[in-house]
Amino acid sequence: xxxxxxxxxxxxxxxxxxxxxxxxxxxxxxxxxxxxxxxxxxxxxxxxxxxxxxxxxxxxxxxxxxxxxxxxxxxxxxxxxxxxxxxxxxxxxxxxxxxxxxxxxxxxxxxxxxxxxxxxxxxxxxxxxxxxxxxxxxxxxxxxxxxxxxxxxxxxxxxxxxxxxxxxxxxxxxxxxxxxxxxxxxxxxxxxxxxxxxxxxxxxxxxxxxxxxxxxxxxxxxxxxxxxxxxxxxxxxxxxxxxxxxxxxxxxxxxxxxxxxxxxxxxxxxxxxxxxxxxxxxxxxxxxxxxxxxxxxxxxxxxxxxxxxxxxxxxxxxxxxxxxxxxxxxxxxxxxxxxxxxxxxxx
Numbered sequence: 563x564x565x566x567x568x569x570x571x572x573x574x575x576x577x578x579x580x581x582x583x584x585x586x587x588x589x590x591x592x593x594x595x596x597x598x599x600x601x602x603x604x605x606x607x608x609x610x611x612x613x614x615x616x617x618x619x620x621x622x623x624x625x626x627x628x629x630x631x632x633x634x635x636x637x638x639x640x641x642x643x644x645x646x647x648x649x650x651x652x653x654x655x656x657x658x659x660x661x662x663x664x665x666x667x668x669x670x671x672x673x674x675x676x677x678x679x680x681x682x683x684x685x686x687x688x689x690x691x692x693x694x695x696x697x698x699x700x701x702x703x704x705x706x707x708x709x710x711x712x713x714x715x716x717x718x719x720x721x722x723x724x725x726x727x728x729x730x731x732x733x734x735x736x737x738x739x740x741x742x743x744x745x746x747x748x749x750x751x752x753x754x755x756x757x758x759x760x761x762x763x764x765x766x767x768x769x770x771x772x773x774x775x776x777x778x779x780x781x782x783x784x785x786x787x788x789x790x791x792x793x794x795x796x797x798x799x800x801x802x803x804x805x806x807x808x809x810x811x812x813x814x815x816x817x818x819x820x821x822x823x824x825x826x827x828x829x830x831x832x833x834x835x836x837x838x839x840x841x842x843x844x845x846x847x848x849x850x851x852x853x854x855x856x857x858x859x860x861x862x863x864x865x866x867x868x869x870x871x872x873x874x875x876x877x878x879x880x881x882x883x884x885x886x887x888x889x890x891x892x893x894x895x896x897x898x899x900x901x902x903x904x905x906x907x908x909x
Contacts, residue, residue: 583825586709587837604628608666615659631799632664633842664795682708694709699820700751707759707780741768754796754821756796761794822849831855856895
């Protein structure tokens with residue numbers, strides 16, 4: 563088993579890096595609200611009333627992981643069409659169920675999400691903002707608005723955080739009740755798989771905000787869902803299907819390219835917090851192995867010998883091996899593991 567440093571000791575190893583970039587996974591949200599953002603909790607609050615048999619699929623597969631179920635349904639539809647083309651109606655039903663699982667995930671997150679920013683204490687925001695302030699760019703795979711809230715809480719400390727997500731007042735019409743993505747090159751915060759407060763309106767990508775409406779963001783999101791308007795979300799079950807979704811959306815495509823760019827300079831460092839380095843996010847992780855950033859810090863929760871941590875360690879070491887195999891002319895990828903709990907992200 564590799565040596566596991568404290569978070570501070572791990573960050574000391576990249577003190578001389580030109581830039582430090584952060585990649586967040588669901589562990590960032592679970593660290594604050596495990597009763598809300600764990601898959602088990604989301605499953606318990608998911609509404610499958612329009613397709614009641616879906617609960618049985620989760621049970622049969624022995625999981626509460628929505629992406630695993632989505633992947634199995636997608637694969638089943640493809641295989642069914644090969645073995646029995648005449649069962650096209652059943653394959654269509656499998657894909658419909660796949661979409662229903664994705665919608666249930668979005669709705670469950672919105673339903674369980676904290677209602678207001680002040681449901682999180684000032685002390686928790688202070689700790690989170692101190693953690694975030696260490697990084698030049700922040701990339702998140704999460705759908706909730708906890709990161710957005712934390713970045714906006716400028717009154718809790720004296721940190722000069724200047725987050726920019728590329729959204730601005732719509733050109734020529736600043737009175738609209740939302741802001742729109744202006745493809746700003748200055749963006750430092752990126753939602754790689756979309757988020758609850760981002761919506762694709764075909765002609766523009768918009769973001770709900772409190773300042774434009776005096777209505778809480780979560781209330782706006784829940785109303786949109788009640789009107790069958792779904793936020794920009796990438797919850798496909800495989801990395802291939804995720805890439806296909808990303809490439810067909812300008813905002814998501816730009817966000818992924820931005821991460822790729824941050825992984826390129828050899829003097830840069832990438833820090834991963836709250837992500838298991840799962841195979842279904844390979845499209846993001848390969849930016850690291852195909853890049854030239856020489857340091858990768860990976861957070862581990864709990865015992866280093868746990869099944870989840872062993873898998874994460876193996877995946878991280880595989881990224882390092884890929885660097886040698888695919889990009890032998892570039893700097894080696896030095897992987898450093900740290901105790902995620904010692905980061906005290908939320909205090």
